Structure formats: structure tokens, C-alpha cells
Amino acid sequence: MSWPEIRTAIDAQLVALRRAYAGWLARRDRLAATRGRAHHVLDGGTSAPPREALAHIHTAYDIGAETGPLLAAAVTSIEQYLAAVDPDNAAGAVAGLPGPKEVGDPHGGHGGPDAPGERQPLGNVWRRRGHVYTEQGGPAGFRDFLARGAGLFALHTDWHRAGGHPDRHGGATTDRQLVDRLRYGHDPLTGKTVDWETGKRHRCGDHATAYRRDQALAWAEMCCYASRAGTSARETAERQGRRAFAAQVAACDVFGPGFRAELRGYSRDAASGIGIVRIDFPDNTIIRAHYRRDVPDGEWLLVTCFPDIPKVVPGGEAAT
Numbered sequence: 065m066s067w068p069e070i071r072t073a074i075d076a077q078l079v080a081l082r083r084a085y086a087g088w089l090a091r092r093d094r095l096a097a098t099r100g101r102a103h104h105v106l107d108g109g110t111s112a113p114p115r116e117a118l119a120h121i122h123t124a125y126d127i128g129a130e131t132g133p134l135l136a137a138a139v140t141s142i143e144q145y146l147a148a149v150d151p152d153n154a155a156g157a158v159a160g161l162p163g164p165k166e167v168g169d170p171h172g173g174h175g176g177p178d179a180p181g182e183r184q185p186l187g188n189v190w191r192r193r194g195h196v197y198t199e200q201g202g203p204a205g206f207r208d209f210l211a212r213g214a215g216l217f218a219l220h221t222d223w224h225r226a227g228g229h230p231d232r233h234g235g236a237t238t239d240r241q242l243v244d245r246l247r248y249g250h251d252p253l254t255g256k257t258v259d260w261e262t263g264k265r266h267r268c269g270d271h272a273t274a275y276r277r278d279q280a281l282a283w284a285e286m287c288c289y290a291s292r293a294g295t296s297a298r299e300t301a302e303r304q305g306r307r308a309f310a311a312q313v314a315a316c317d318v319f320g321p322g323f324r325a326e327l328r329g330y331s332r333d334a335a336s337g338i339g340i341v342r343i344d345f346p347d348n349t350i351i352r353a354h355y356r357r358d359v360p361d362g363e364w365l366l367v368t369c370f371p372d373i374p375k376v377v378p379g380g381e382a383a384t
């Protein structure tokens with residue numbers, strides 16, 4: 065069941081609970097009136113059956129006295145949960161969230177005075193609300209995220225840039241930087257062969273890819289983390305005390321059949337070995353995400369999240 069379906073069901077139950085509470089109030093008033101009239105009639109009477117009937121009315125009233133407050137408490141608790149978790153607008157998306165705290169050790173900063181300095185990882189304070197969008201899946205969830213998730217997007221971007229692999233794949237990465245990464249091995253953050261993260265020689269595979277806007281990067285990461293494969297890999301890593309895990313999802317599952325509109329990139333020309341060509345992303349394009357944590361029970365930080373083309377192994381099947 066998706067979040068919109070869950071929300072609809074919860075709203076229906078809230079209506080039912082409110083009606084039940086209103087009905088309880090009315091029944092309580094009727095019982096109180098009946099009890100008062102019965103006492104007036106039975107004052108001085110000695111007949112057992114009427115007095116037994118009055119005792120039952122008292123019991124019903126006493127039991128009801130416990131039920132009403134419980135109904136009211138149920139309504140209040142559900143309303144408070146929805147107000148905290150379901151972001152009805154950009155302001156509501158972050159309302160009540162604590163400020164992110166610094167976690168782990170500072171990292172990066174290599175590449176000279178022109179490169180960004182070292183960064184301090186931040187704790188994740190927005191993840192528990194991302195399900196409101198990711199459970200919708202695909203284009204519907206992405207559209208909803210673009211329309212309502214500005215607050216969460218801002219928190220996600222700060223978390224990503226502070227905590228993991230610097231943004232080599234976001235909307236601000238230029239096509240020239242992608243080409244230079246392939247042709248010269250330049251790290252987009254340093255403009256040199258020095259890797260910003262490690263201080264060693266920067267490495268790059270056969271493709272240099274990016275998203276056309278940062279919102280697409282944020283959405284892609286959210287989908288990888290929340291996917292069945294991502295959840296399974298994360299739970300396995302936590303169970304085994306590992307400090308890293310990876311996940312991948314099909315790009316069409318993240319953005320829908322029009323996923324190419326959100327991606328860009330270049331590849332080395334396999335025919336010449338030296339040329340650089342623009343990528344025509346195939347149908348089996350995937351999104352890869354890698355995560356790490358500094359200690360076995362620490363918070364998961366994003367290392368990188370990028371569009372990729374599966375390698376084809378002998379036999380014509382894509383390598384996973």
C-alpha cells in the first residue's frame with residue numbers, strides 16, 4: 065500500500081473516530097438523563113428488578129466514561145502524527161524537525177587552495193519523512209517531491225554535500241567538467257587529477273554522468289535508499305556490522321519512461337579509444353548509490369549516487 069492510500073485510509077478512520085466520539089458524548093448525555101429520571105422515580109422504592117436495571121445503567125455510564133477519553137486521545141495522536149510526518153507544503157515538510165548535528169570526522173579538502181575545504185558530515189534528520197514521496201514511486205512521487213518537498217530537498221542537499229562524496233554528479237556540474245574527467249582524469253571539484261576526497265590520483269570509469277538538476281539527484285538517492293534492494297543491502301550490512309553498502313535501481317523506476325530528460329553524460333568512444341561521445345542512455349540505465357559509515361553503529365552517509373550503464377558480459381547479459 066502506497067503512502068497516499070495509507071493517508072486516505074487514515075483520514076477515513078479519523079472521520080469514523082470523530083463520529084464515534086461525538087456519538088459517545090450524545091449517548092453519555094442520554095445515559096445521564098436516564099439515570100437521573102430513574103433515581104427520581106425509584107427514590108424510596110424497594111422493588112429489586114428496577115434497582116437492578118438502574119445498576120446496569122450506572123455500569124454502562126461508568127464503562128462509557130473510560131471509552132470517550134480513549135477515543136479523543138486516539139484522534140489527537142493520529143492528528144499529531146500526520147502533522148509531523150506528512151508534509152502538506154514546503155514549510156510543513158521541515159516543521160518540527162531538529163537541526164542536523166555534526167557526525168563523524170571531517171573529510172576531503174585536497175586539491176590546493178582553489179578546491180573546496182574539508183567538510184564536516186551532518187546527521188540525517190529528514191529521512192523518516194521521505195517515504196511520503198518514495199512510496200508513490202516513479203514520476204508521481206518525483207512530481208510530488210518537486211511540488212511539496214522544497215524543505216526536505218534543502219536538508220538533503222546539505223546532508224549530501226557535507227557527508228559524502230562531493231557533488232560530482234549534480235546540476236551544477238558542467239558538461240566540460242564531465243568531459244575533462246574522462247579525457248584528463250580531472251576531479252570536477254579540484255579541476256586537477258588530485259582527488260578531493262583522498263588526495264590521491266582521481267579515478268573515473270568509462271562514463272562521466274550527472275543529473276540535469278539537483279532535485280533529480282536528491283530523488284534518485286531517496287529512491288535507492290528506500291528501494292527493496294537498498295533496504296535489504298542496508299539491513300544486511302547492519303546485521304553483519306559492515307561499514308558500507310551499495311544499491312542500484314532502474315532509472316525508469318526512478319523517473320519513469322522519460323528518465324533520459326533528467327540525465328546527461330559522456331563516454332569514451334570504444335571504437336577509437338580516445339574520443340569522447342555524448343551518452344545515449346539505453347533502456348537498462350541504472351542509478352547506483354554507495355553508502356558508508358565511520359563506525360559499525362554510526363549513521364549512513366552518502367558516498368555517491370550517479371546514473372550508470374550496466375556492463376555487458378559475455379553472453380549478452382548485463383553485469384550487476
